[in-house]
Amino acid sequence: MVPPPGLSHTLGFVCKLKKALYGLKQAPRAWFEKFSTVVSSLGFTSSHHDSTLFFRCTSAGHIILLLYVDDMIITGDDIDGIASLKLELACRFEMKDSGTLSYFLGIEVASSPRGYLISQSKYTMDVIERARLTNNKSADTPLESNARYSSSDGVPLTDPTLYRTIVGCLVYLTITRPDIAYGVHIVSQFVSAPTTVHWAAVVRILRYLRGTCFQSLLFPSTSSLVLRAYSDADWASDPIDRKSTTGFCVFLGDSLISWKSKKQTVVSCSSTEAEYRAMGSTTTEIVWLRWLLADMGVSHSSPTPMYCDNTSAIQISHNSVFHERTKHIKIDCHLVRHHLQTGTISLSFVSSSLQLADFFTKSHPVHRFRFLRDKLSLLLALAS
Template structure:
């Protein structure tokens, strides 16, 4: 801290009283981002327009990518010299701490082998179980019963809803590497304003399911092909309170699951075909965004992405603009799927309901079907010796 110019008051030793730290000021985060961004741009980085936290730099055959979360950085490059140069530059501008090869980042545990990269949140899962007093609970095979239904009117209101809200918030972060609990956590998050005892009981059931495999996570295969493909589906009028449908999709790059989402649609769909069509439009937007990310990373994806849907009527509406009478009430932005099909960036295909992987994110499944879907999505138990866990591969 420096005194203002010409600020003198005799020759006595002066002490400044700090009323509020700069780190806590409202402008602090904006100033930090502005300083960091200008420094990286001056060093030759290009800020991605698709994800403003991603910076990339190409220099001949050398490529380096920098991903930022507030003041935590992830660096990836095909040149160790480029990484060393970047660390030297950052250290000259800011005081940095080099943590070496990536193993733990914001609660994510990362392991590498010849099979690929495995992501899990084992420590974070155990912390949730310990804080909830569920470390000694009996494990369950399913996060939710197959024929389970829940609404706002069930159960008695909680006297202290903060317990439920805090637990759901932590479970939402756990879904980064455990998409198998994404549907039920998303469902419970809709009752944050007035949670009841029934909602809390379902949340504790999720913890019992997590107890069965706390190290379960994503395996990003090293042998995946460079091909985007997505599965989309919807659960028509599934919400008992609003009768709105639920959109769900999952996107793969080769064999690796890289994106998934479950979200209640903003309007009430008049038919299951309309609900499926809206789901296709949302998935199309996600595929378009992922293409931009790949382009920023210097990865070419000229071939069409494949979009799988199990509803023949929705596939016909997407491919045939003649169905005016059945679609004139649908917003124009939903028809972007037609443009993408015509320009060849997306092709649609039918998939049977039994092979619809997006069902994992939208409704309760029987145990055998859930395990089959998780296996196809590359979700494995990090420490299990029976499912091909990464730790078994000594390479």
């Protein structure tokens, strides 16, 4: 986690806490309860929407604290308050101050007047080395254009261990690499019984990563704090079970802060139905992000625009009468319509050519892939 875009003069610090409190090994739950009690006594409030997030807002500024197992990030614009907090915590816990945030759980963070850049370059190279690729070829895209895979493709791998290991690593890479989200979503579906064809798809993703190893996700320092979202679906895209793929991305100003590529759990009877299910998933994410930002002092009084390229799905959300064609998606209809009527979201049409969530629903030709990637605040520096 980096400081929210728009907070001026924010600093991030990393600390490592020992779980041996007062010399006694404690269970994770007891450890977390002890930590929560201590930081609460220091004036911090626990988020109701992320149990590992604590925040404190005073006239001097903001301090946000994020705990991950025994690693902790402290960030905010109250410099004196951060220094005092670190001293207080050092008195209560055995703690190592790792200094200014630059590397955290495999994620590299760099700051400049332009903003924050996060990447996983070192982790990417480690994954490529672990996969034992035999040549230095690179690929222009993670997957071939219009690629479709099934469980019956190719010959089963004699030992799927490496496949599962690399796919697990790729899943972690999607934290900072939205450009591989769809490809990883595809290869993850075959971890139980991978084949040579599926391994070839993994290798292509790795070759794409080799050529874009030093790509970073930019959080501009001048970005606004206004949310906007894009929602899309690829109808009946799975060649075996004919389930659709949901894709969405959410921006905070110019900063991409959330994205997803996921196969829907049920079969949709039409493209409109698939699109509406995707809108339901996107709405849920918007609501959670608005709550989380409100915890950090960033409130949104106006609706969050959600862009969709299916006019029928938009019309359904505005129509209070359920028709035969919508009886299978009533829950999503109620969810989207409720938040539309209460002013949480607004729905806007966007042409398919400018639908950014399309990036997360299918593979694309090189020119289309690069066009969408450039719209996601990804800065590309080619590996040497």
